[in-house]
Amino acid sequence: MAHRIFDKKHPLFGILFFMIFSVSQGQNHQNSVDTLEQTASWYAYGGDAGGNRYANSDQINTDNVKDLKLAWTFRTGELGQGSRIQEKLTFEATPIFFNNMLYLSTSYGKVFGLNPTTGEKVWSYDLKIDRKASFSELTSRGVSSWTNPDLNKGEECKKCIILATINSKLIKLDADTGKVCRDFGKKGILNLYKGVYVPEPGDFQVTSPPRSSIIWPL
Numbered sequence: 001m002a003h004r005i006f007d008k009k010h011p012l013f014g015i016l017f018f019m020i021f022s023v024s025q026g027q028n029h030q031n032s033v034d035t036l037e038q039t040a041s042w043y044a045y046g047g048d049a050g051g052n053r054y055a056n057s058d059q060i061n062t063d064n065v066k067d068l069k070l071a072w073t074f075r076t077g078e079l080g081q082g083s084r085i086q087e088k089l090t091f092e093a094t095p096i097f098f099n100n101m102l103y104l105s106t107s108y109g110k111v112f113g114l115n116p117t118t119g120e121k122v123w124s125y126d127l128k129i130d131r132k133a134s135f136s137e138l139t140s141r142g143v144s145s146w147t148n149p150d151l152n153k154g155e156e157c158k159k160c161i162i163l164a165t166i167n168s169k170l171i172k173l174d175a176d177t178g179k180v181c182r183d184f185g186k187k188g189i190l191n192l193y194k195g196v197y198v199p200e201p202g203d204f205q206v207t208s209p210p211r212s213s214i215i216w217p218l
Helices: 031-041
Strands: 096-098 101-105 110-114 122-124 146-147 159-164 169-174 189-190
Touching: 101 189, 110 189
Parallel strands: none
Antiparallel strands: 096 101, 101 110, 110 122, 146 159, 159 169, 169 189
């Protein structure tokens, strides 16, 4: 379900509430994150490559769900500032859990890498999409993850975040730093317009994450 964050009557105006919960006062959050990475990683928009939307985790159950408490909130700061179609702005991204971090995107091509324990921003990337351009819709449903089997652990862009944007760009970012992986496309960005006839730029846009299983260096 989309939330129109431009509506000033909406209590979530301009704020992304992504909630990490604690089921007890003395819980070690880092241990919880490490356990989740091992047992129930949500590395794709739909949970896994098949879109099952299921996490094989039993830490939260019918007995302790009543004890859940808000741990943190994160503000993306995206309000469609300067957009000529600001009224179309929505937030529809499903954050993914990959590489022991949380990743999410906004309508205008921003990506955030967050510490899942504290909600603090580790890095951010901004494609700086033209806000004066016209698009049929303003949304991004999230990012994809990919691990390069040809690189060694610790090498730059071994683990990657893939972003598809409303201006039809495909971008590959290093999952640790948010830096563009320059081995992909043209300096890290692939123009999906190439070879495609589009009468108006806003007629061809990508709002959903690509399948991570089809990403490869180009």
